[in-house]
Amino acid sequence: EPELSDEFKLLLSWADETRAISVRANADNPGDARKALEFGAEGVGLVRTEHMFMDAARVPIVQEMILAESFEERSAALEKLLPMQQGDFEGIFEVMKGLPVTIRLLDPPLHEFMPDKEELLVEITKLQILEPDSAELKEKEHLLRKVRQLEEFNPMLGHRGCRLGMVNPEIYMMQVKAIFYAAASVAEKGITVKPEIMIPLVGHVHELREMRQLVIDAATQIKEESGRDFEYTVGTMIEIPRAALTADEIASEADFFSFGTNDLTQTTFGYSRDDAEGKFLQTYIERKVLPENPFAVLDQNGVGKLVEMAVKLGRTTKPSLKTGICGEHGGEKSSIDFCFRMGLNYVSCSPFRVPLARLAAAQATIRHRKPAETVALNA
Ligand code: PEP
Ligand code: MG
Numbered sequence: 001e002p003e004l005s006d007e008f009k010l011l012l013s014w015a016d017e018t019r020a021i022s023v024r025a026n027a028d029n030p031g032d033a034r035k036a037l038e039f040g041a042e043g044v045g046l047v048r049t050e051h052m053f054m055d056a057a058r059v060p061i062v063q064e065m066i067l068a069e070s071f072e073e074r075s076a077a078l079e080k081l082l083p084m085q086q087g088d089f090e091g092i093f094e095v096m097k098g099l100p101v102t103i104r105l106l107d108p109p110l111h112e113f114m115p116d117k118e119e120l121l122v123e124i125t126k127l128q129i130l131e132p133d134s135a136e137l138k139e140k141e142h143l144l145r146k147v148r149q150l151e152e153f154n155p156m157l158g159h160r161g162c163r164l165g166m167v168n169p170e171i172y173m174m175q176v177k178a179i180f181y182a183a184a185s186v187a188e189k190g191i192t193v194k195p196e197i198m199i200p201l202v203g204h205v206h207e208l209r210e211m212r213q214l215v216i217d218a219a220t221q222i223k224e225e226s227g228r229d230f231e232y233t234v235g236t237m238i239e240i241p242r243a244a245l246t247a248d249e250i251a252s253e254a255d256f257f258s259f260g261t262n263d264l265t266q267t268t269f270g271y272s273r274d275d276a277e278g279k280f281l282q283t284y285i286e287r288k289v290l291p292e293n294p295f296a297v298l299d300q301n302g303v304g305k306l307v308e309m310a311v312k313l314g315r316t317t318k319p320s321l322k323t324g325i326c327g328e329h330g331g332e333k334s335s336i337d338f339c340f341r342m343g344l345n346y347v348s349c350s351p352f353r354v355p356l357a358r359l360a361a362a363q364a365t366i367r368h369r370k371p372a373e374t375v376a377l378n379a
Helices: 006-018 029-036 058-065 071-096 115-132 135-150 161-167 171-188 207-224 241-245 248-252 261-269 281-286 303-317 335-343 351-368 373-378
Strands: 022-028 043-049 101-104 196-197 233-238 256-258 320-326 348-349
Touching: 006 351, 022 029, 022 281, 022 351, 029 071, 029 261, 029 351, 043 071, 043 241, 043 348, 058 135, 058 241, 058 373, 071 171, 115 135, 115 348, 135 256, 161 171, 161 207, 161 303, 171 281, 207 233, 207 248, 207 335, 233 241, 241 256, 241 261, 241 303, 248 256, 248 303, 248 335, 261 303, 261 373, 303 335, 335 348
Parallel strands: 022 043, 022 348, 043 101, 101 196, 196 233, 233 256, 256 320, 320 348
Antiparallel strands: none
């Protein structure tokens, strides 16, 4: 467990006095949230809710949800998941004690929750020989058919992100209710949270409009049920070039933008974020085709231009639009410098990179603050 020395903490406190951009952390559970706070994060910039579904005890219920043949079957699985999700969010809200928490609705490659196809084939072959009439064999064959139905040639360009919410809004509905129930429950303990609900992989304003309406509907329903009023915001990831190019339209439905520069790098370059590093990227860097790995250091000429464009277009529609970054680049020095120059309100990175981000944010502020602002600050 790395610990910060007192000297380093002092240095960080000076950095905090100087920097004019917030630092948040990405955290998916109370343990990470605690680490984030310890390292000085001022909020959670990204809760990846798909990680909550990967818990071994939950995978069978998630499979039940994916494999459901009817709306009723799916609703039954979702009803089991709702209290679990509520508990997940309560845990994070309690640790963060009212600091901002941005929760991203499910962004899964669904196939990741399904059993391995090869293993399933082996089991089926065994059963075909040993127990050809068994119910187990029928069940496994059914499962295999479903796994094959879910298979995609390009899963990262497939049925992911809000596309899932568009096709199966009941899944997002369950999550949003869990978020609001969790907020209500921590409110009883004196912790006020204003959840920030984030829609992933938006490429068209219509997607955000529909998903935002879903959030509003859930809020209205729960407000009526509980007789309580509460606040929340709805925003979007900007991680598809089309979202950046039409950010003026998208901003009309968004309270905030968070740049998902992992996917934005993948889709801007057309490089698979899961494969490129192991294939050609090294050669490209060695031959100086690229100055560095664009998945680690923000490509300011390409991806950065989309970020710049999106901030400008978004704030033309909505001057108060809050903006941040939650891709890997949010914890990298030169990328943080870039984010500061673009006028982002915060960067969000993994908890362990928070101290470095606080320093980099202060350096960027010193480097680029206009003289008048510096004078005012020192006065
Ligand atoms: C991103 O794409 O940059 C992002 C933060 O989301 P994820 O890495 O979960 O796709
Ligand atoms: Mg993404």
